[in-house]
Amino acid sequence: MITINQYLLATSLEEAYETLVANKKNVILGGMLWLKMGKQAVHTAIDLSKLGLDQITETDEYIEIGCMTSLRQVETSRLLQEHFDGIVANCVKDIVGTQFRNVATIGGSVFGRFGFSDVLTALLALDTYVELYKGGVMPLEDFVNAKRNKDILVKVMIRKSDSKASYHTQRNSATDFPVLAVAVSQADEGVKISVGARPHKAKRAYEAEALLQGGLTESTIEAAAQKVVEELDFGTNLRAGEAYRKQLAQALVKRAIDEIRA
Numbered sequence: 001m002i003t004i005n006q007y008l009l010a011t012s013l014e015e016a017y018e019t020l021v022a023n024k025k026n027v028i029l030g031g032m033l034w035l036k037m038g039k040q041a042v043h044t045a046i047d048l049s050k051l052g053l054d055q056i057t058e059t060d061e062y063i064e065i066g067c068m069t070s071l072r073q074v075e076t077s078r079l080l081q082e083h084f085d086g087i088v089a090n091c092v093k094d095i096v097g098t099q100f101r102n103v104a105t106i107g108g109s110v111f112g113r114f115g116f117s118d119v120l121t122a123l124l125a126l127d128t129y130v131e132l133y134k135g136g137v138m139p140l141e142d143f144v145n146a147k148r149n150k151d152i153l154v155k156v157m158i159r160k161s162d163s164k165a166s167y168h169t170q171r172n173s174a175t176d177f178p179v180l181a182v183a184v185s186q187a188d189e190g191v192k193i194s195v196g197a198r199p200h201k202a203k204r205a206y207e208a209e210a211l212l213q214g215g216l217t218e219s220t221i222e223a224a225a226q227k228v229v230e231e232l233d234f235g236t237n238l239r240a241g242e243a244y245r246k247q248l249a250q251a252l253v254k255r256a257i258d259e260i261r262a
């Protein structure tokens with residue numbers, strides 16, 4: 001069981017950050033749904049909920065999602081349904097249930113960098129950045145692969161484009177963790193393929209993407225789907241074996257690419 005010694009309702013990001021780094025047992029709270037499953041002895045739990053970071057907004061270049069935005073807000077956001085072929089809104093809809101999504105935050109979902117993450121898989125296939133209080137703005141992919149540092153994820157920024165996109169996931173039963181998750185997008189710079197829940201955290205399949213540079217035909221799509229399972233590592237856990245995940249990956253990648261070329 002998690003235990004919490006002190007609670008801070010932060011009045012500024014600066015106060016939250018100074019408190020976070022003051023003691024290695026201090027933590028930022030998102031919706032606490034993942035945190036509460038652990039056994040951590042937390043010294044000070046830092047709550048960001050009064051900092052106005054629960055909004056989804058649009059600028060000229062980006063759709064921005066504040067870290068305390070709930071997954072339910074993401075799912076029901078008109079902006080996110082209308083942009084990126086709706087994959088950001090859609091990718092959360094199978095996560096547990098509505099009450100759960102009312103509480104889970106985008107900040108906790110991205111900062112957690114979970115292997116099973118639907119959210120990371122979809123965001124990696126788009127031109128996504130994170131803004132960290134100390135670390136500044138960086139591409140999501142760099143953040144996902146960086147060493148874990150104490151910092152505050154302030155917001156997620158997705159560059160707007162006319163990209164086509166598709167998201168597919170396979171679950172053993174509705175609301176369970178995904179067995180595999182695939183997101184594909186196509187913008188001016190080419191096709192992006194992201195595969196998560198392998199069961200490792202989401203990764204881009206760059207070699208497969210390169211095979212699609214000449215165009216989306218039956219044979220390039222087939223070759224790209226095959227390349228995905230050669231270049232990415234797949235594994236076994238209690239939900240599925242490696243061989244099954246590889247089969248699924250090929251099928252879901254093909255399905256997703258077929259959708260964006262339709």
Ligand SMILES: Cc1cc2nc3c(=O)[nH]c(=O)nc-3n(C[C@H](O)[C@H](O)[C@H](O)COP(=O)(O)OP(=O)(O)OC[C@H]3O[C@@H](n4cnc5c(N)ncnc54)[C@H](O)[C@@H]3O)c2cc1C
Pocket residue numbers: 027028029030031032033034035036037067068071094095096103104105106107108109110111112114116117118119120151152153154175176177178
């Ligand atoms: C039973 C269960 C089933 C789930 N199923 C799925 C699923 O199928 N698909 C899926 O994608 N996800 C799934 N999740 C993950 C879930 O959607 C959330 O991503 C997860 O609960 C974390 O979000 P949270 O708001 O609860 O974060 P918390 O539990 O509060 O925090 C998680 C971590 O992030 C840190 N943190 C939170 N916010 C910030 C911030 N702004 N800056 C810095 N650090 C921060 C916390 O300190 C902690 O280390 C599941 C989780 C649970 C508990």
